[in-house]
Amino acid sequence: MKRVSIKEEACIGCGLCQVHCIIEHSKSKDPIKAYLKEQPRPVSRVRVETNKPYSISIRCQQCKDTPCVTACLTGTMTLDKETGLVVHDAEKCIGCWTCIMVCPYSAIKPDISSKIVAKCDLCPNLEVPACVANCPNEALVCEEVKQ
């Protein structure tokens, strides 16, 4: 199972992971268009948190006990037994925010304008997730972990 982890000592809190997450999840995949023209603008599925001098980049940790899958009211959030990943089906989501209530990392984002939630999908169209590939200090690592 793939998972993105963070080397805290290497994170400088630059926020580029958020920027590249937004671009990768935009329709145009173009930074200018994604930021200025796309309505609604995609939300970042990662969050940079700062508590000086520390900073970290938070995203879905693919918990084994999947509180969000259990709590989901609609069957939108599911566990893919083959990949071990928690998958969110945007088409089915009604934006009830129940998963946000139970996610210990607060890693699921309310996308208020689209009235659904957004979470890290590990960039299925890329070999390496956009946040990892574009982290200037190599603080983010995409690793294979045991299921």
Place this chain on the structure above:
Amino acid sequence: MSKYVIIGGSAGGIGAVEAIREVDPIGTLTVISEETVPQYSRPMISEYVSREATLETMKYRGDQFWNKNNVQPLTGRAAVNIDFTKKQVELEGGTKIDFEKLLIATGGKPFVPRMKGGEKNGVFTFTELSSAKGLESKLEHSKSAVVIGGGLIGVSTSEVLVKRGITVTLVELKQHILNLILDEKASEIAEKVLTEAGVTVITGQTVQRILGRKDNEGSVGGVVMTDGKEIPCDLVVVAIGVIPRTELVKETDMKLNRGIVVDRFMRTNIPDVYACGDVAEAHDFLLNGNRLLPLWPLAHLGGQVAGYNMAGKKVEYAGGTVMSSLKYFDLPIIAVGNTNPEDSGDYELLVERQPEKTVYKKILLKDNRIVAFIFLGDIEKAGILFHLLKNHVDVSEIKDRLLSEDFGIVTLPEQLRQNLFVVN
């Protein structure tokens, strides 16, 4: 003979099926469900009536759910009796099914108080698909509705009706809507949002009786309030609450309080018989005792735990508490615990208000532990708070940061972060 029998095919039954199959792929498994549409998301009946969901998109799991899990579904069938000595469930029509392990996940039914005129055509409840369908079929020819009950279901119903162009009056007996979930301040904000959306909110009163139409006494024409005032309407929705469906076990040795009492493994007092969901009184981690908590996520979780234990894998139920997330009228709210205690002097209070952004946050602490919170308008970090609350974490070191904009996992002391937020 079926090794496992589950009565009820909603959240609890689904959770149990998934858990049983994780442990035991072959044991015979039967699910008895009164509903003809199996395994749909009950909370989505709102989306169905507002035409944002179809019967297809409402399915909680895929079409092949029963098949894939090797389940014999008995849909549209009602269980009428359980013989615990013979370990047999009797269905309507007399068929008997032997079981080794039984799960009672019969859920709840809407509470409808006796009310003059309550039998009239145009009175509905709003917790299951069949009644919601009845309501839906009336909407095209209706103009106005009175919703009785200002709780979650009442507010949800009001939103749906507004979306369908119906003029809504919401009636709440207590002084504030959503009073089991929110404090006065949050409730006032919610009430304002409802009013702006066109809902007339009446509090401190209820419906005394339902009137017939002048041209058709058998159909709803209006209501009379406690103060005697008449409100004309075409529809009445009763959304006061749900009560456990314990009728199957009423005259038996099963230990009942308001619901079926279960232990941390979802076992009832009768060997090999389990219960979960709205029919059960299960563990509350704040109360450290049992209580009714008719919430979909807890029914699903309880079903999973019951399923594991039925199949022989010992798993303890972590429990739930009063925990709600609301999206109605585009006002996001997450509220957990008793947010409005009577003895509020015993608690330490943290409050943040940003009226210009419709943000209101409140945290209640007792002995430096979070025991309740409301996040209204800005809900992103609610999950971290919930995790701290659930684990009874001493937050004295970070108390002054809990409501700050930059609060997050990074704010937590190193030790706490390592203990609590390890990825399993």
